[in-house]
Amino acid sequence: MATYASGLLGGMxxxxxxxxxxxxxxxxxxxxxxxxxxxxGVQTATGTAFVLGLILGPVLYRLVLGEWPAVxxxxxxxxxxxxxxLVGYGSRMGSGCTSGHGVVGLARLxxxxxxxxxxxxxxxxxxVYLMGFFQ
Numbered sequence: 001m002a003t004y005a006s007g008l009l010g011g012m013x014x015x016x017x018x019x020x021x022x023x024x025x026x027x028x029x030x031x032x033x034x035x036x037x038x039x040x041g042v043q044t045a046t047g048t049a050f051v052l053g054l055i056l057g058p059v060l061y062r063l064v065l066g067e068w069p070a071v072x073x074x075x076x077x078x079x080x081x082x083x084x085x086l087v088g089y090g091s092r093m094g095s096g097c098t099s100g101h102g103v104v105g106l107a108r109l110x111x112x113x114x115x116x117x118x119x120x121x122x123x124x125x126x127x128v129y130l131m132g133f134f135q
Contacts, residue, residue: 017053018103021046030100032091094119 018029025046027034031054038047061069073080091097094116096105102120105113 014099014103018099018107021050022104028096028100028104030091030096030104032088032097033100036092 014029021027021029027043027046029050031050034043034047034050037043038051058069075083087097094101096113096116098117098120101110101113101116106117
């Protein structure tokens with residue numbers, strides 16, 4: 001069970017933050033939407049707090065556990081950058097990202113979010129399958 005504890009705790013904290021944002025602000029906790037509004041200069045207080053929380057999470061992890069969280073990138077930097085740009089473009093095109101659709105949209109039983117998450121998952125599965133051929 002200890003293996004799953006950090007994932008379980010992280011998921012509970014993500015869900016709690018999504019609930020707090022909806023209850024306090026009436027806004028869906030989608031990272032791409034929050035970051036996009038922050039870059040546009042809209043809802044800067046909420047956006048700044050949210051993005052700072054994302055950045056300070058690993059720092060808090062280090063303060064509590066005494067080490068940085070393990071991050072392993074199995075791809076080269078150009079692939080990581082290209083993937084990040086494609087995810088950003090796709091999240092704007094799909095009117096939301098995995099956090100907005102997957103965490104909040106599915107909880108609200110949104111059909112659009114169900115379609116989006118199904119598309120995310122199918123694409124991820126296909127990508128992993130295809131990348132196996134190039135390894």
